[in-house]
Amino acid sequence: MSTIMQPPTSTPPPKVNRIGLSLAQYKGADSTLCAGCGHDAITAAIIKAFYEYGVEPHQVAKLSGIGCSSKTPAYFLGQSHGFNGVHGRMPAIATGVMLANQHLLAVGVSGDGDTASIGMGQFVHLLRRNIPMMYIVENNGVYGLTKGQFSATADFGSKAKSGYVNDLPAIDICALAIELGCNFVCRSFAGDPKQLNALIKAALGHKGTTLFDVISPCVTFNNHEGSTKSYKYAKDHEELLHEISYVPFFEQINVDYKEGEGKDVELHDGSRIRLRKTTHDYDPTNKAQALNMLRSCQESNEFLTGLIYINEEKPDFLTQLRMVDAPLATLPQESTQPSEADLKAIMAELM
Amino acid sequence: MEIDPAELDTALAKQFKGKAKAVALNQQALESGRKFAQENLDRQLVPVRCRRMNQTAGKIIIDGNSAAALGCMFAGITVATWYPITPSSSLVETLADYMRDYRVEADGKATFAIVQAEDELAALGMAIGAGWAGARSMTSTAGPGISLMNEFIGLAYYAEIPVVIFDVTRVGPSTGLPTRTQQSDILAIVHCSHGDTKHIMLLPCSVSECFDMAVDAFDLTERFQTPVFVMTDLDLGMNNWMSDTFKYPTRKFDRGKVLNAEDLNKLGAFERYRDVDGDGIPYRTLPGTDHPAASYFTRGSGHNEKALYSEKPEDYKNNMDRLARKYDTSREYVPQPEVQYTKDAKIGFLAFGTTHWAVIESLDQLQREHSMPVSYYRLRAVPFTKHLAEFFERHDRVYIVEQNRDGQMASLIKLELSSVLGGKMRSIRHYSGLPIDARFVTDAITAAESAEAAGKGAKK
Numbered sequence: 001m002s003t004i005m006q007p008p009t010s011t012p013p014p015k016v017n018r019i020g021l022s023l024a025q026y027k028g029a030d031s032t033l034c035a036g037c038g039h040d041a042i043t044a045a046i047i048k049a050f051y052e053y054g055v056e057p058h059q060v061a062k063l064s065g066i067g068c069s070s071k072t073p074a075y076f077l078g079q080s081h082g083f084n085g086v087h088g089r090m091p092a093i094a095t096g097v098m099l100a101n102q103h104l105l106a107v108g109v110s111g112d113g114d115t116a117s118i119g120m121g122q123f124v125h126l127l128r129r130n131i132p133m134m135y136i137v138e139n140n141g142v143y144g145l146t147k148g149q150f151s152a153t154a155d156f157g158s159k160a161k162s163g164y165v166n167d168l169p170a171i172d173i174c175a176l177a178i179e180l181g182c183n184f185v186c187r188s189f190a191g192d193p194k195q196l197n198a199l200i201k202a203a204l205g206h207k208g209t210t211l212f213d214v215i216s217p218c219v220t221f222n223n224h225e226g227s228t229k230s231y232k233y234a235k236d237h238e239e240l241l242h243e244i245s246y247v248p249f250f251e252q253i254n255v256d257y258k259e260g261e262g263k264d265v266e267l268h269d270g271s272r273i274r275l276r277k278t279t280h281d282y283d284p285t286n287k288a289q290a291l292n293m294l295r296s297c298q299e300s301n302e303f304l305t306g307l308i309y310i311n312e313e314k315p316d317f318l319t320q321l322r323m324v325d326a327p328l329a330t331l332p333q334e335s336t337q338p339s340e341a342d343l344k345a346i347m348a349e350l351m
Numbered sequence: 352m353e354i355d356p357a358e359l360d361t362a363l364a365k366q367f368k369g370k371a372k373a374v375a376l377n378q379q380a381l382e383s384g385r386k387f388a389q390e391n392l393d394r395q396l397v398p399v400r401c402r403r404m405n406q407t408a409g410k411i412i413i414d415g416n417s418a419a420a421l422g423c424m425f426a427g428i429t430v431a432t433w434y435p436i437t438p439s440s441s442l443v444e445t446l447a448d449y450m451r452d453y454r455v456e457a458d459g460k461a462t463f464a465i466v467q468a469e470d471e472l473a474a475l476g477m478a479i480g481a482g483w484a485g486a487r488s489m490t491s492t493a494g495p496g497i498s499l500m501n502e503f504i505g506l507a508y509y510a511e512i513p514v515v516i517f518d519v520t521r522v523g524p525s526t527g528l529p530t531r532t533q534q535s536d537i538l539a540i541v542h543c544s545h546g547d548t549k550h551i552m553l554l555p556c557s558v559s560e561c562f563d564m565a566v567d568a569f570d571l572t573e574r575f576q577t578p579v580f581v582m583t584d585l586d587l588g589m590n591n592w593m594s595d596t597f598k599y600p601t602r603k604f605d606r607g608k609v610l611n612a613e614d615l616n617k618l619g620a621f622e623r624y625r626d627v628d629g630d631g632i633p634y635r636t637l638p639g640t641d642h643p644a645a646s647y648f649t650r651g652s653g654h655n656e657k658a659l660y661s662e663k664p665e666d667y668k669n670n671m672d673r674l675a676r677k678y679d680t681s682r683e684y685v686p687q688p689e690v691q692y693t694k695d696a697k698i699g700f701l702a703f704g705t706t707h708w709a710v711i712e713s714l715d716q717l718q719r720e721h722s723m724p725v726s727y728y729r730l731r732a733v734p735f736t737k738h739l740a741e742f743f744e745r746h747d748r749v750y751i752v753e754q755n756r757d758g759q760m761a762s763l764i765k766l767e768l769s770s771v772l773g774g775k776m777r778s779i780r781h782y783s784g785l786p787i788d789a790r791f792v793t794d795a796i797t798a799a800e801s802a803e804a805a806g807k808g809a810k811k
Contacts, residue, residue: 029659058645061484061638074648074660081638082648083483085476086502092473096480096488099430099464101639104484122476125469324460328429329485329637333604335462336427336487338453340599343425346449347596350411 018054018250026051028078033068038190038216038231039138043075045193046107046136049200050077053248061097061104065090065119068145069111069138069216077107088119091126094133095317101327102318105204106133112153113143116171120152127180129317130208134200137173137211138190140218141229148221159226174308175294177211178287183311184210185290187304189234190217195305198246198273202307205249205267208316215303234303241284241293241306243276265310275307284310354401356385411594415587416491418558418597419517420446422565423489424453425600428515430488431465432477434496437529438585439519442491471496475503475516482507482514483649485609485637487569491517494536495526497543504578505544506651508674511624511633513572513607515565517581519588522784531784532585534704535755540580541733541763547671549678551685552580552733556707560731561587562597567686573607575632575681584754586786587705608634612642623647623658624670631677678734685732690742692726698800699726699746703760705786706752712789713796721797730760735767743772748803750796756782 014022026047031040050060057079064070066087073082085093094106115123115137126135141154150158153173154166177185184206188196196214203210215234217223223230228237242262249270262276263283275284283289290309297304324331359381367373420442423431433443447465454462464481468474474490481488492500497518507514520536522528542548551571553564564581572579608628610621615636621644624633633656636645647658654670655661693714702710707729717723728742728749743749751761758778765773779795781787 056641058641058643059639063480079643079646081636081646083480084648084650084652085479086506086651089472089476089503092468092476093480093483095466095473096430096432096477096482096486097484097638098480099432099466099477100481100484100486100488101637104639121469122473125473321464322460323464324456324462327485327639328462328464329481329639331427331429331462333427336429336454337425337600337604340601342453343421343597343599346421347411350413351409 017051019056021051021054021057023047023051025057025079026077028073028075031072031075033071034220036219037068038140038214038218039069039072040075041190041193042136042138042196042214042216043072045196045200047076048193049197049204052197053201053204054250055105055204059103059105061106063090063094063097063106063108063133065110065114066145067111067114067143068218069109070114072109072138073107088114088117089122090114091119091122091131091135095126095129095131098131098133098318099321100329102132102323103327106131108133108135110135110137112137112139112141112151112173116152116173124176124180127177127182127209127211130181130183130314132208132316132318134203134210135212137213138216139173139213139229140216140222141170141227142218142222144218144221155228158228159224161221161224172294172298173213174211175291178290178294178309181314182211183208183309183314185213185309186211186307187213187215189215189238189303189305191231191234192238192305195240195244198244199307201246201248202244202267202271202273205269205271206310206312207268207319208314228301237301237303239297239302239304240278241275241280241282241304241308242278244306245274245276247272247274265307266312268312273307273310282306284308287311352397352399352401355403358403407593409596411596412591413558413594414441414589414591415555415558415561415583416442416519416589417445418561418594419491419565419581419583419588420449421597422562423569424449425562426487426566426569427604428487428489428569429463430478430481430486431463431490432468432474432481432488433465433490434468434471434474434492436471436493436496438521438589439491439493439496439517441589442517442519471499472503475500475514478514478516479503479507479512482572483512484639487573488513489515489517489569491519493519493521493529494523494539497536497539501544504550505546505548507578508544508548508550509546510649510651511576511635512578512649513576514578515568515572515581516578517583520582520584528784530585532705532786533754533782533784534582534584534706535759535782536582537753537755537759537763540582549675549734550578550580551575551678551681552582553686554582554703554731554733555587556704556729556731558587558592558594559597563600564686566600570605571681571684574605574684575677576607576635577677582704584705608632610634610636610640610645612640612645615640615642615644620644621647622656624654624673625656626673626676630680631673631675632680633673682734682736685734685736687736688731688738689729690727690738692745693724696724696726697747698796699728699742699749700752700792700796701728701730701742701749701764702752703730706754709787709789709792710752713792716789716793717796720793723797723800725796733763735764739764740768740772743768743775746775748775748777750777750779750799752779752781752787752792754781754787756780
């Protein structure tokens with residue numbers, strides 16, 4: 001048998017981002033979630049947005065609680081430290097991580113049960129403190145790991161796969177977040193990767209908690225007729241607040257649009273988020289309007305997506321603490337242990 | 352009573368400051384009283400004398416919570432997260448006061464973060480998050496807080512995260528007697544959380560040990576990557592005690608087995624939960640380490656040596672066995688007991704924490720009143736050390752004295768000893784909520800010894 005020499009194939013160098021990393025370097029382990037799960041689409045959106053933004057993977061801390069959504073940090077950014085804690089308690093862990101090292105970029109992934117039921121207490125206090133981190137709620141209205149019980153974000157009147165009808169009102173995570181002082185609140189849909197991509201990149205430039213309420217259908221337990229968190233329902237009822245595009249700080253392009261067509265919001269990192277008007281004349285920096293809009297959409301069963309509220313002025317918790325610039329975690333003994341003379345002085349006061 | 356009249360005048364002047372008339376009137380009353388006493392009272396009837404002495408020169412007065420707070424500051428803690436609860440609240444409050452004085456740089460920036468959390472769950476969660484990210488972190492609480500922290504404690508044990516937890520014990524169960532003292536959290540702590548766990552407990556008896564053991568606790572928690580509990584109680588924590596001045600901790604902090612980017616460059620690879628050194632203690636990296644091999648995924652679910660999710664029986668068992676090995680290693684590192692073998696003693700006391708003060712006074716009473724020599728083993732930490740079995744071997748009976756109803760430390764010691772040695776164990780328990788006193792101990796041991804003697808007589 002003879003072999004024919006093949007001409008050498010020229011492999012083009014892999015495409016890299018502004019810090020020289022390829023898309024593959026932002027990936028994680030293979031997902032073990034059900035095929036078609038909305039969470040996997042969000043994972044993909046995180047990978048793409050972090051790659052495009054050029055985030056340093058080693059600076060990221062991935063955090064989660066317990067549930068299907070909380071498994072996902074294993075599926076993105078394999079070169080980042082991850083911490084899958086206990087049910088509903090990711091906010092406390094995230095807070096501690098950021099106290100220890102304020103230079104980290106914390107990405108928290110949670111679910112509707114993890115956030116709006118067992119973790120509600122910690123969630124509201126995280127928002128109240130304005131801990132700088134990205135907090136993504138992968139919201140499917142249902143407990144997936146325990147096979148289909150309603151969560152606290154299930155809409156009133158929606159039907160479970162088992163046939164039960166939910167007779168309790170849903171907790172609106174976005175309205176709650178705005179009330180509690182969160183300064184970056186958005187709602188999106190796992191089936192709208194373009195919008196999600198722009199929002200994630202915008203969030204990377206915000207200083208403070210960024211809250212994502214992402215409707216992420218559960219294909220196994222909440223994607224049927226009668227569900228209000230299914231792909232079909234979300235597509236049929238999605239109401240875009242605005243068309244969102246993102247202009248990163250490292251490639252500023254000046255494209256002006258006509259008066260009245262939309263609004264630009266400049267983020268803390270110098271990036272801009274560009275909101276083009278749809279049918280709504282909406283100002284996401286107006287808190288009262290944001291809350292009214294959420295309420296009216298809830299009443300008319302519309303699934304509102306977009307950047308609902310943003311305020312770039314408010315300080316975050318770490319700034320308020322006035323810590324030294326270096327991470328507390330690695331301060332040397334010379335900086336953290338007062339001197340023997342100090343102890344003597346204290347002892348003298350106690351005599 | 353031989354009080355110096357000048358001292359009384361000073362006290363009067365202070366009490367009635369600015370009221371010359373009141374001072375003069377009271378001085379007259381005092382003078383009359385003194386005269387009457389000198390002429391009419393038998394001096395022998397007043398057993399107390401009051402003289403100026405200098406026995407307290409060079410001593411300090413401080414409560415255990417403040418002493419522990421100072422220990423934390425000199426241990427270089429960087430993150431403290433807590434939730435108010437009696438009797439532990441003043442620990443972090445005092446810490447915050449000291450830290451503002453001694454741990455703020457010239458530019459006004461702090462080398463620490465202290466956060467009052469929304470509850471004890473969050474308080475410990477934050478401390479664990481900070482410990483995971485590399486800070487010397489701590490929280491402080493009492494029994495009810497420990498109950499709330501249970502789930503997180505198991506996570507920190509299994510995922511191997513350093514954190515120091517102060518338990519200033521009060522009377523339980525439930526709300527119990529929140530302003531009274533007890534040593535009743537021993538069993539709740541030592542195997543705290545669900546599943547198989549074992550925890551390190553430090554047991555200070557004095558304010559100076561609150562200081563020293565606070566310092567020890569941070570070295571231990573970072574060395575062993577596991578929660579370390581410092582167990583005090585209300586009596587020690589909230590009351591003022593006289594003490595010698597505290598000794599400055601001169602040793603270098605033990606930050607444990609942490610690999611940085613340079614280490615990873617040399618090693619090439621790293622496995623989070625592998626027992627490289629045979630002591631059960633694995634290596635860790637901190638988030639933010641600029642090296643592609645640094646990252647790993649921390650989880651409370653089953654994991655293998657590479658920190659990957661695993662339900663394999665051999666991975667689970669391998670990990671649990673290593674954790675037990677790690678705990679065994681800590682026996683050599685924890686504060687060792689103070690053992691006093693008294694000449695001719697056939698019996699011994701074993702006590703810990705504030706019970707110490709009742710026991711040492713009781714030792715004197717027993718010698719003076721009953722000529723009864725008794726040895727004394729002061730336990731200073733759990734896990735136990737090799738000295739424990741030896742102490743039991745060398746005595747006929749060992750009385751474990753503690754402040755709880757069920758003899759919690761006695762139960763724990765029974766698990767540790769052989770059945771023969773365990774048979775030598777006796778238990779003295781005080782649980783009224785008031786601090787144990789020497790007379791109680793002396794009466795209890797003499798009654799028990801009489802009963803032993805009578806029992807032996809009956810057998811013959």
